[in-house]
Amino acid sequence: MRDNLSAHSRVDTQETATELECFPYSVQHNNEGVCLLVRMGLHRIMLDCGMADISSLKESVSKSSELPADLVLVTHAHPDHARGLLSLHQAFPHLPIYGSEVTSKLLPLNWLEQDPQTIPQFCHALPLRSPIELDDGLVVEIFPAGHLPGAVAILLTYTTEQRIYKLLYTGDFFLSNSRLVEGLRLEELRGLDLNVLIIEGTYGTSRHPHRRNQENQLAERINRAIADGCSVLIPTPALGLGQELLMLLRSHHHFTGRDLDIWVDGAVAIGCDAYLELLPHLPPSVQNFARHQPLFWDERVRPRVRRLQSEHHATMGKSPCIVLTDITTDFNQYCQPDTGPWLILLPEKIDVKVKKEYAAPTTIESYLLAQHSDGPGTTQLIHNLRPQHVVFVHGSSSYLADLTSLEELQNRYHIHSPLPGTRVELPIGETFLQPAAPETNYEGELTELGTVITITLPEAITADPRWRQFADTGLIEARWQGEELVLRGLTQRELLNQNSDRYITPDLDCCGTCRHQRGQRCWNPASPLYNFRVTLEGYCPAFERGSGNSQ
Secondary structure, eight states: OOOSSSSSSSSOHHHHHHHHEEEEEEEESSSOOEEEEEETEEEEEOOOOOOSOOHHHHTOOSSHHHHHHHEEEOOOOOHHHHTHHHHHHHOOOSSSSEEHHHHHHHGGGGTTTTTTSSSOOOOEEEEEEEEEETTTOOOOOEEEOHHHHHOOOOOEEEEEESSSEEEEOOOOOOHHHHHHSOOOGGGGTTTTOSEEEEETTTTTTTTOOOHHHHHHHHHHHHHHHTTTTTEEEEEEOOOHHHHHHHHHHHHHHHTTTTHHHHHHHHHHHHHHHHHHHHHSSSSHHHHHHHSSSSOBBBSSSSSSSEEGGGGTTTTTTOOOOEEEEEEEGGGGOOOOOHHHSSSEEEESSSSSOOOOOSOOOOEEEOOOOOSSHHHHHHHHHHHHHOEEEEEEEEEEEHHHHHTTOOHHHHHHSSOOOOTTOOOOOOOOOOOOOOOOOOOOOOOOEEEEEEEEEEEEGGGGGGGGGGHHHHHHSOOOOEEEEETTEEEEEEEHHHHHHHHOOOOOOSSSSSGGGTTTTTTTOOOOSSEEEEEEEOOOTTOOTTTBBBBSOOO
């Protein structure tokens, strides 16, 4: 067998080693991207290369004639999984790189700063759902994983004289259908007799509303902003979310036929062009839509969708409009003086830098339009595949710890959540002692003193990196969820938005004086605004006067 998995994890050839090992160069804990090296017997397979700096891969090569792996498999074209591939190819031009056909066409969008003519076609396309023997005894098969056009889950099968080993790497996956991508089909993966599952844990154990509910809540918020005379600025990544939002705005009943301009700028517009080239690979419903009207660019059918040009900046925002742009752009170029108020909507789980003030009045809020499966979706996939080992990657350390501590997983599988640079041996059919689950529950005390209630928690809770965000302002919001009381820390952004609202007179019937309004959200199940963020001067028929609402 080969004498090393990497320069950091040498194996003595005189010792008997396990047939399966995983060495994570990067696991997306701090937005550094995902890059894993898997050893199956004699074969070394690199899974994704999302690192911007591949120096650690170069250092792992002990001889000038060696390669860091025998081959590379890429799950999809998002930067955190693919941005290091071009540098990897330039450093090791003889290293074969494989992905789906769609991924091979989308990869160049990771290097828009370079001339497209200078980027070689280094990614070899693999067919979907077709086992391909890439090396002696090593077979790869890819399955659509949802999340993004071309995204795949990778099944590796390694056959020896003694037994067959199977490993599945999900990359980023989504069980639900979205506007432009069909979800991962569980029925295609059941019954694989899987040994190892390497799976993402982006959302930890969080539970999300149904995808359509998320879309409707977002569409309703944008609709109310437009009705209030606000323009809406939505920064997104170049691929995936931006195109999903555009299709939502094109087809949702709040916007169809509406006299409204939707402007698309920067790399998001380039991503739209790339999607148009991939139309035969998109779902049948999308292809049918495109037969009757343009998928994206359309100035004839309302709402009008236009590519933003420099000459449009002078008039943009004079009347309410919607702008989709890059997450890295300077928003000041849109929020200009005399353009009216703006609502800036930031996607959850994506880091977007914003300023406290812009030249035009702005309100900054976040929204959820999930591109990954939530906690129940993640555990559903695991229970359907029933592997011996589950390796969690791609997520904050806190969220991954939440998943690894789930009793329903601890009792059934060998659970791993490795740090970068830590080799994980994956023995098959051997005794494995599961380490103790990390502590996630904290016992405290509750004291009632007249009109004040004090909840005391142990200091150990502050060791969790989420505590800093929770306690940022020192203010919390409490609400009932069934029989449980849920506490949530209020952020600086929420306080700034609340303080910016004008004063509401106590005798006015509106959301600002309704007893069901808390934290500028409606918590009355009988109201059509239930669970929506509300303007304090708004009103609905379910209004009930409160005695001391906070504004």
